[in-house]
Amino acid sequence: MRQIFKECSIKKSYERRREVADAVYLAGGSGVLALKSPVKPDCPLVDISALVPKDIVKKDGRLVIGAGATFQDVIDSALVPSWLKDACHLMASMSLRMQATVAGNVASLRDDSYLIPALLAGDTILHVYGEEGEKDVPLADYVHRGGCSCIILALSIDDGCKVGIHRIARSSSSHSAVNVAVGTHGVFACVKGSGFAFDEDDLGKMEYVDDIIDTAAYKRYVARECVDLLKEVDG
Numbered sequence: 126m127r128q129i130f131k132e133c134s135i136k137k138s139y140e141r142r143r144e145v146a147d148a149v150y151l152a153g154g155s156g157v158l159a160l161k162s163p164v165k166p167d168c169p170l171v172d173i174s175a176l177v178p179k180d181i182v183k184k185d186g187r188l189v190i191g192a193g194a195t196f197q198d199v200i201d202s203a204l205v206p207s208w209l210k211d212a213c214h215l216m217a218s219m220s221l222r223m224q225a226t227v228a229g230n231v232a233s234l235r236d237d238s239y240l241i242p243a244l245l246a247g248d249t250i251l252h253v254y255g256e257e258g259e260k261d262v263p264l265a266d267y268v269h270r271g272g273c274s275c276i277i278l279a280l281s282i283d284d285g286c287k288v289g290i291h292r293i294a295r296s297s298s299s300h301s302a303v304n305v306a307v308g309t310h311g312v313f314a315c316v317k318g319s320g321f322a323f324d325e326d327d328l329g330k331m332e333y334v335d336d337i338i339d340t341a342a343y344k345r346y347v348a349r350e351c352v353d354l355l356k357e358v359d360g
């Protein structure tokens with residue numbers, strides 16, 4: 126039987142996750158509770174859904190999105206720039222968008238992530254709770270080191286920058302082969318089977334793999350084409 130812990134604070138949730146072997150956080154549950162989830166059905170969960178902030182506000186010239194905001198909350202907010210709404214719309218199912226949180230998507234670190242390339246292009250800084258209490262971590266560092274056991278509390282985004290996104294998938298509800306974001310802060314991408322690219326150099330050098338999604342040659346080709354297309358549009 127699965128154990129679900131519900132603590133009264135972020136601190137206690139963090140400590141619980143550290144003390145229970147294999148435990149993962151539960152936010153929207155669209156990843157951890159999904160059929161064929163990499164999280165096993167008997168894996169203990171620490172439910173943080175009622176503890177993480179959900180508000181979307183402007184603060185110190187940046188856009189701050191509470192970790193518990195869902196994809197649909199982001200789309201519905203008048204404060205959010207269109208490129209980030211477009212990234213949230215890549216999750217085609219509205220029922221999933223109403224369940225899945227932005228922080229859950231980041232923490233999942235999926236190589237077909239809907240949001241991570243766009244958020245990297247938005248110079249995102251994560252506000253997290255971890256071993257040293259609350260602190261800020263650039264999203265690029267978080268992704269580079271493969272995440273951490275910390276709880277993401279909020280995301281701070283440069284909403285004044287320009288970002289263009291493009292996702293290549295067989296259908297709107299299929300896993301993406303390539304998801305690229307190009308903007309003021311550079312070129313970022315995730316490639317199925319290969320992981321994340323933080324600039325064009327990474328994209329050129331990364332090892333592309335043949336898998337059920339597509340061939341390595343195709344993914345390499347469309348990744349390059351997406352970057353060129355987005356740069357051309359940016360003009």
Ligand SMILES: Cc1cc2nc3c(=O)[nH]c(=O)nc-3n(C[C@H](O)[C@H](O)[C@H](O)COP(=O)(O)OP(=O)(O)OC[C@H]3O[C@@H](n4cnc5c(N)ncnc54)[C@H](O)[C@@H]3O)c2cc1C
Binds near residue numbers: 153224240276278
């Ligand atoms: C049919 C289907 C298809 C999907 N396809 C895609 C896809 O193509 N691309 C994609 O990116 N996603 C996909 N997803 C996965 C999922 O919907 C998203 O990644 C979602 O954003 C996860 O958010 P959540 O709130 O539901 O997280 P949960 O499922 O609750 O948690 C997911 C992970 O994030 C961690 N986590 C959650 N919140 C926090 C936090 N605040 N701090 C630290 N860690 C946290 C948990 O420990 C867990 O490991 C798909 C899901 C389904 C059901």
